[in-house]
Amino acid sequence: MIWLELRTNNRTYNPGWNFSESVWAPIQTQDGSKWPFWNLINQVVKGDIIFHLRNINGNKRFVGYSTAATDGYIISGSPTQQNHEWDFVQTYYKVELTDFITLNPTILLSDFFTNNNADLRTYFSTNRARRTNKKRLFYVIQRGRLQCLNGAYFSEFDVILPSMLVRNYDTNRRENAVVENVNTGVAVGEVEHRIGHQIFSDNVKENFSSKCCFPNCPVEGRGFLISGHIARWADNEPLRGHTGNGLCLCLMHDKAFEKGLFTLDENYRVVVLVNDFTNRQWLSDLLQGGNNLEIKPRQINPLSQALKDHWRRIGYER
Ligand SMILES: [Zn+2]
Structure with a gap:
């Protein structure tokens, strides 16, 4: 905010x-x-x-x-x-x-x-x-x-x-709607950059009604959530500010997504990629309940281009 x-x-x-x-x-x-x-x-x-x-x-x-x-x-x-x-x-x-x-x-x-x-x-x-x-x-x-x-x-x-x-700052904003795109990466100045990043983060949370989008995860509320990029900031410039390049996740599920312990398929269903949960019951508890289930409701779907970037990065073959 x-x-x-x-x-x-x-x-x-x-x-x-x-x-x-x-x-x-x-x-x-x-x-x-x-x-x-x-x-x-x-x-x-x-x-x-x-x-x-x-x-x-x-x-x-x-x-x-x-x-x-x-x-x-x-x-x-x-x-x-x-x-x-x-x-x-x-x-x-x-x-x-x-x-x-x-x-x-x-x-x-x-x-x-x-x-x-x-x-x-x-x-x-x-x-x-x-x-x-x-x-x-x-x-x-x-x-x-x-x-x-x-x-x-x-x-x-x-x-x-x-x-x-901040003049010349193009938000492409539609009143009362979740914004499709903000040029977060535009290097016009530090202010635009910071504002763009903040708006991306707010839009992603709003897109998922400020809930962790992992199926059945009970975490909600801005302070406990992260707006993570699906395609990494550095890897995909055109998608940076796009709400469809963001997932609203709790701290634990964000970490698991970032580490490639799960991804989403083209139907937005969770694919758990951990082969061995031995001695890691907590990790099983964190992920297994969501396997094959679709992420929570949203207004804008994750972009398939962004998901493909995630698959490529973590070596997931479809
Ligand atoms: Zn969660």
Whole structure:
């Protein structure tokens, strides 16, 4: 997922709580209620991209992006030593950040609103009409104008927003549909590359409804899944960003696929390739139950070209 942090103050906090070191928020407001924009921090998964919007000389600017170094977690502690506005709470949602990269030049929020005015309005109303998967956005339409929502400290910076931010970035996006293709490998710049990779990963998980696609595997939820490439990144450039070149698997099944302990046939059925399970009951438990069964339902099927690449790589003959 791609997220947006809106940090409007320039205060210095304890080490680890400052800008580009982490994102954090109290787990509840002063009256004990939950604030949805704060709860989102707990949904971050290691590797997610976080864009940053800051106040610089009175103007809000997109200044750069970071990578989540941890999943969202809960910590008892304090961002400052002295009295501060968060004294009412001792428990926070937090995500450690790494690899802060500056946007050069930084992008004025007002320019972003002006340049993408029509698209942002369309996106806003489409999102509002969604029955499920409605995103919490950092902006609203107020008195006919696009406005930053000041309480939106942490929000979902959905696919279309960073792609507006980075011009010339072609997502081939279809609203509310699983995207067929993203040019993840285009070497236009690091930002496009990172965004493309993240979008591929999100699309693959969405394609399998965030479940491990191995038959009968019970694992689900973004944080426990990997969007693995069927044809390796380095081996097949044209297929890189294609959702059909991805399998959504839990950590164990991803590893087993990567090592060639199983593959899929042309009908998307699991073919277990381990000959000898002696003294490896756990591996038998992991794989045997899925043998000859079709992977879980998806909107886009794995590409046969990608599967052939996998067969070739692991020496599987059909
Ligand atoms: Zn699994």
